[in-house]
Amino acid sequence: MVRLSDEKGLEIIAITEEELKPNEEVCLEGRLGRFEGKLSILDARRVESSRETIEELKKEYDLDPNFEEVSVAGRLVSLRSMGKALFGHLQDATGRLQIYLKLDVLGEERFKEFEEFVDTGDLLGVKGRLFRTSTGELTVEVEDFQLLAKSLHPMPEKWHGIKDVEVRYRQRYLDLIANETARKIFVLRSRAISEIRRFLDSRGFLEVETPTLQPVASGANAKPFITYHNYLEQNLYLRIAPELYLKRLIVGGFNRVYELGKNFRNEGVDTTHNPEFTMVEFYTAYWDYRDLIKFTEELLSHVLLSTVGSLKITYQGRELDFTPPYKVYRYFDLLEEKTGKNKDFFLRDEQGLRQLAVELGIPKAQSLTHAKLIDKVFDRLVEDELWGPCFVIDFPKLLSPLAKTHREDPDLVERFELFVAGKELANAYSELNDPVEQRDRFLQQLREKELGDEEAMQMDEDFITALEYGMPPTAGEGIGIDRLVMVLADVDSIREVILFPALRTSHGA
């Protein structure tokens, strides 16, 4: 252990390689320095960006030897020793800045301290004047430095970064240090979320928080996680959707509400599913689903323009054009186009439909409920081809227990789903606000559950009671944030847009 201290009495303790033997206890506390100065590389770069143009700046630097004094801290990600001078790069999430250490600027003692105690991977603070190297790179000529934290592990390879997805997900910090694309994706995600909030806020929506632990897991078709509350002595469920609570708030007079947060579904994990995922759900009194189509186009336009800066993007090599209006297809028109069979076939000829499902090779077609059969056939024949963006509207009532009956057709509900790149990105409807009909729909769901549909929706009596007090005509929508970010970031796995995706705990190996 080596101890250094500067004139202010701040203390740095560096540990040499030999001391980092496995199983040896290493005290980190004493090695944390306090660094006075601007802590973001952006702060240093601001010196440059305050000029009008780069050309202007270059000219100024060429003419004026009095460069600006800056203080910067960051992770030392590269180091090139020239004997009596050293070059390196400091990095943080915002970028990189070159540093230059000269023996005759730092003095022999400090220069040797740097050579001896500072390694790539360490967190370092430096002070000095900005200048341009002969190749034109903006660089800090270091007059003083401070070791702020030691990395006890070597950094990933500088050229290839970290490719092993298992390491990238389990130790995301390494991914963020080594891979700029990963940093960009999560900055993009953050911006997209904040722009969604900004848009909804600007339209008069109230952001609310409703229970994540719910006595009844309803509002969607999914298997919940179950937990037990010791004091209440009862099971609670992690929410599969906030929907029924948000509608209670509409009953309460909050006419525009939204909630942005996690839902939890106890189901498979794959490239488009994570057991906890982020949704934004919003509800507006006195709107119907047609209002939401226009609103969705406006919302997405805002998000696209304020994040990626264009309504036209490339996703997995194909163009996606979000310029409104999006195409609108009726649910049964799409099915009829594929099968030649009309709505009555799907809704009234269960045997014929089952036969069709068997012919299509849909698993367990013999035992699926009528509602599931329709859903599966649609998924198989239509969904993957909906590159979009496009709206599919007017779903069968059987599949939509919380949506209002269609004003022109009692077999249907006023509902749409937004499809992008073959994936469902949003789901919306005119909300069912008739408590009597809502009770019937829940009872229908319970019958579906008895017929073997594990994901049929649970009855929520308290919600029906709320409806009995009167909920204004309302439209509501949910948008899957993770999938939206996948599209914006042009990645094909949901794990690329979730900082810490669900992985099995590693043990044994």
Added chain:
RNA sequence: GAGCCGGUAGCUCAGUCGGCAGAGCAACGGACUUUUAAUCCGUGGGUCGCGGGUUCGACUCCCGCCCGGCUCACCA
């Protein structure tokens, strides 16, 4: 849960027919005061995912297990 593919140095990857475990980067020592994937000289570094089996001999072949990826099933 099923099928296919993968796991070798800190990182990225080779490893032929079963015959001494390899490279680049990183690390360590040395040279070098404008380098930037610095360069040059030198050195060290391995539970070949884990456990069995076959064999004179296994990173390599066989069996089981762990972890991951893709496809499928379930789902948004």
